[in-house]
Structures are given as C-alpha cells and as structure tokens.
Amino acid sequence: MSGNSPDFTVSLRAAGLRPTRQRVALARVLFEGGHRHVTAESLHAEVKAGRMPVSLATVYNTLNQFRDAGLLREVVVAPGRSYFDTNTGHHHHFYVETDGELHDFPSDSVTVDGLPAPPKGTSLSRVDVIVRVRR
Amino acid sequence: MSGNSPDFTVSLRAAGLRPTRQRVALARVLFEGGHRHVTAESLHAEVKAGRMPVSLATVYNTLNQFRDAGLLREVVVAPGRSYFDTNTGHHHHFYVETDGELHDFPSDSVTVDGLPAPPKGTSLSRVDVIVRVRR
DNA sequence: CAAGCAGTTTAGAAACATTCTAAACAATTG
DNA sequence: CAATTGTTTAGAATGTTTCTAAACTGCTTG
Numbered sequence: 001m002s003g004n005s006p007d008f009t010v011s012l013r014a015a016g017l018r019p020t021r022q023r024v025a026l027a028r029v030l031f032e033g034g035h036r037h038v039t040a041e042s043l044h045a046e047v048k049a050g051r052m053p054v055s056l057a058t059v060y061n062t063l064n065q066f067r068d069a070g071l072l073r074e075v076v077v078a079p080g081r082s083y084f085d086t087n088t089g090h091h092h093h094f095y096v097e098t099d100g101e102l103h104d105f106p107s108d109s110v111t112v113d114g115l116p117a118p119p120k121g122t123s124l125s126r127v128d129v130i131v132r133v134r135r
Numbered sequence: 136m137s138g139n140s141p142d143f144t145v146s147l148r149a150a151g152l153r154p155t156r157q158r159v160a161l162a163r164v165l166f167e168g169g170h171r172h173v174t175a176e177s178l179h180a181e182v183k184a185g186r187m188p189v190s191l192a193t194v195y196n197t198l199n200q201f202r203d204a205g206l207l208r209e210v211v212v213a214p215g216r217s218y219f220d221t222n223t224g225h226h227h228h229f230y231v232e233t234d235g236e237l238h239d240f241p242s243d244s245v246t247v248d249g250l251p252a253p254p255k256g257t258s259l260s261r262v263d264v265i266v267r268v269r270r
Numbered sequence: 271c272a273a274g275c276a277g278t279t280t281a282g283a284a285a286c287a288t289t290c291t292a293a294a295c296a297a298t299t300g
Numbered sequence: 301c302a303a304t305t306g307t308t309t310a311g312a313a314t315g316t317t318t319c320t321a322a323a324c325t326g327c328t329t330g
Contacts, residue, residue: 020296076211080317115245119229127265132262192281192318215315215317
C-alpha cells in the first residue's frame with residue numbers, strides 16, 4: 001500500500017493552491033518530517049540539489065503563499081533574517097543572537113497577562129514572544 | 136541660563152563615542168523631544184534638509200553605535216523593516232501590520248510568566264513582545 | 271597653536287534579501 | 301486534446317544595509 005506519506009495534493013488544494021510539482025516538492029521537504037525552521041535561501045539550497053529543483057523566485061512565492069494560507073508562520077528576528085516555521089500552533093521562540101539559531105518553545109507554560117486593548121479600529125492578529133539570548 | 140538643552144557631548148563621551156558634529160546632530164533629533172521610532176531612511180530624510188546634513192552611511196553607523204551603546208533599541212517587525220526606538224526602558228510594542236505603524240505600550244501591566252530557562256550555554260539578552268494587529 | 275595620529279565621514283560601490291517582469295510552461299476544464 | 305488560466309522561471313529591478321578607500325576632523329602633545 002501507499003498510504004504512509006501524506007497526500008500533499010489534497011492539502012494544497014484544500015488551501016486553495018494548485019498542486020504543482022514545485023509546490024508538492026516543497027511541501028514534502030517542509031512537512032514530511034518533524035517541525036522545521038527554514039529561510040528562503042536554505043530551502044532553495046536544499047531543494048536545488050534534489051530531483052525536483054525549484055527556482056529561488058518560486059521558493060519565495062511558495063513560502064509566502066503557504067504563510068498566507070496558514071501552513072507556515074513567519075518569524076522575523078533580525079534585519080534581513082526571516083524564518084519560516086512549520087509549527088503553526090501556539091508557541092514562542094528562543095533566538096540565539098550570536099549564531100542566528102531559532103528554537104521553539106511551547107507556550108503551555110508561558111502566560112502573557114495584562115495586554116492592553118488593541119488601538120482603536122484594529123483587531124488582534126498575533127502575539128509574538130521572542131526570547132533573545134547570547135552564547 | 137543655558138541648562139535647558141541636554142549636553143549630548145557629555146552623554147556621547149560617556150557612551151564611549153567621540154562627539155562629532157554628525158553624532159551630536161543626530162542625538163539632538165533623536166533625544167531632544169519625546170520618545171521616537173525612526174528608521175534609518177526616515178532619520179536620514181529628516182536630517183538631510185537641516186543645517187547639519189548627514190550621509191546615509193553615517194546614519195546607519197550612528198544608529199548601530201547608539202544601539203550598541205544602549206542609547207537605542209532596535210525593533211524588527213517585518214523583513215526589511217527595522218525601527219529604532221529611543222525608549223530603552225521596559226516596554227513592548229503594537230505593530231499595525233496593515234500600515235507599518237509601531238506603537239509603544241508600557242510593560243507595567245504586562246507580565247510574561249513561565250519562560251523556560253535559556254538553552255545551555257546561553258544567557259538572557261532580552262524578551263521582545265510584539266502584539267500584531269490589523270486595521 | 272601646529273603637527274600628527276586615530277577615529278570618523280563620505281560617495282559610491284557592493285552585498286544581500288526580496289519582489290517584479292514577461293515569456294515559456296503546466297494543470298485544469300470541457 | 302484544445303483552450304484557458306494559473307504557475308514557473310531567469311534575469312532584472314528594488315530596497316535595505318554594509319563595505320571601501322579617500323578625505324576630513326577631533327583630540328592630544330610639544
């Protein structure tokens with residue numbers, strides 16, 4: 001049988017995206033294993049060597065589309081340093097400033113209390129907590 | 136009397152920076168009024184017209200030096216969107232995603248509880264809370 | 271206060287990340 | 301399987317930030 005690898009064709013279609021070869025290949029790399037943090041460049045480098053190479057422009061397009069579809073979460077940690085996180089559940093991040101590493105930590109234990117109301121005319125989109133550490 | 140404008144020469148020297156004309160001019164623009172959020176470009180535009188114009192490269196250098204000296208705090212909200220905040224005290228930010236505005240809010244009321252210990256071999260640098268909202 | 275040194279500023283080039291363009295291509299629909 | 305529409309692509313363009321090397325300035329010393 002062949003049911004041991006998720007059908008990305010279906011999930012892409014469900015997200016309103018045509019399941020092209022490139023998008024399926026990227027989805028596989030991103031979602032087949034455990035959670036990952038990638039940059040556009042790192043994902044491009046990873047996929048370029050494989051059997052379905054994808055152009056850098058498409059990697060950017062796809063990451064943005066996946067993010068907009070809620071399949072990925074973008075975390076901006078420093079100017080010119082943007083990560084895409086396959087973990088879209090509630091959680092926060094450690095950022096090791098000295099070497100640019102990003103690590104998840106569960107939000108179970110963390111509580112953010114006493115947030116003021118959003119400015120007039122706006123509604124809450126997300127609360128990001130980034131714990132910056134140095135080695 | 137002349138004691139109503141802070142002596143930036145002194146504070147720059149205290150920060151280990153030579154009080155050059157450019158740095159004093161930028162310090163005045165940044166610190167003379169209330170708290171501000173600037174980008175390198177916005178600060179450059181503001182100062183370019185005045186009587187002590189400063190090159191863009193120097194604006195970048197100076198913002199980075201002020202940040203390193205603890206005079207400014209850098210807040211990265213989106214790829215290619217970095218603000219410098221003259222408020223270096225404990226506080227957090229609202230970011231209005233739809234129009235790129237950044238607003239402070241006091242951290243008095245906000246508590247972040249239950250943060251896990253920093254990864255082995257690292258020490259805490261800062262905790263950033265960014266509340267993202269949409270208009 | 272002139273000379274000299276080290277640190278600073280500058281314009282322009284370079285580096286980097288990201289988006290755009292328009293032409294070739296592939297997925298879908300009938 | 302032809303038509304349509306959406307997608308991919310290389311390369312150019314944009315935008316931000318850093319680098320370079322030459323000119324300049326603040327500081328110290330005699």
